[in-house]
Amino acid sequence: MQLEEINKARYRKCLNRVIVACIIVLVVGSLSISQLLIMLFPNESGSHFFWNLLGVVLTCICIGWVLNKYRTHQAMTEVVYVWELKQTLNRINRKMPKLKAAANEGNIDALQTIHFCYAGSRQLWQLDDNTITMDELAIQQAELDSLAKQFNVELNSKDFKEEVLAQF
Template identity: 60%
Template structure:
């Protein structure tokens, strides 16, 4: 996955609307289904937990199907990009200790994975206004730059390919 620049205000606006639509859909669909089932099949004990749960499950499945269907829609470009970026960074974070150890030994692929991870994390944190760990990220990036210079390696996050993770 390639890192691309996206408009933060557009991303936030679209994300907030998608979240609001999902919440509204969840409430409306789950209540409609569960109340319909309760009216059709009342429980004499008064417990309708299973119908309420069924309504929620159906609503979640419908929301998932809808999001998947509209994933490529132009309105969802930024939202989908960030979701994919988070998944990509998650895959790296699962192997980060091994990657960091190999990078310190001069492994070019490991350094490339770290470069992508740092660049992607920086972009993600800026988009989500989560700058708490930014100082730590700057320190890690400086360490990586030092390693790259030590081993005479040019790092470009655009050269990252998820297949690189198979080596670790």
């Protein structure tokens, strides 16, 4: 995965549309399916919990299927990119203790991966207007830059390859 420039306004607009559409479909779909099931299979005790749950589950499956089907649509480009970036950053963060240990020993792949993680996190936080922890990120980036200088490594987020995570 490579970092890409994202139009923040377009991203927020598309994300908000996707969220609102999912909420509306979830409410209408789950209520419709559960009411249909209750009508077809009434329960004398009056408990329709499982029919309601089945309506929600079936609607969630449908929403997931539609989102997956239209993930390549032009309107979903930014939303899918951010979603995939978050998944990649989560994989990196799960391995961060091992990555930091390897970086302290001068492992170039670990240094590049951590740099990508910091750059990706910075981009996500700016897109979501979550700048509270930017100062902490700047400190961590300075420490990483110091390590890179110590081991004579030039950091570039474009040099990140997701396959290297397997070695950590």
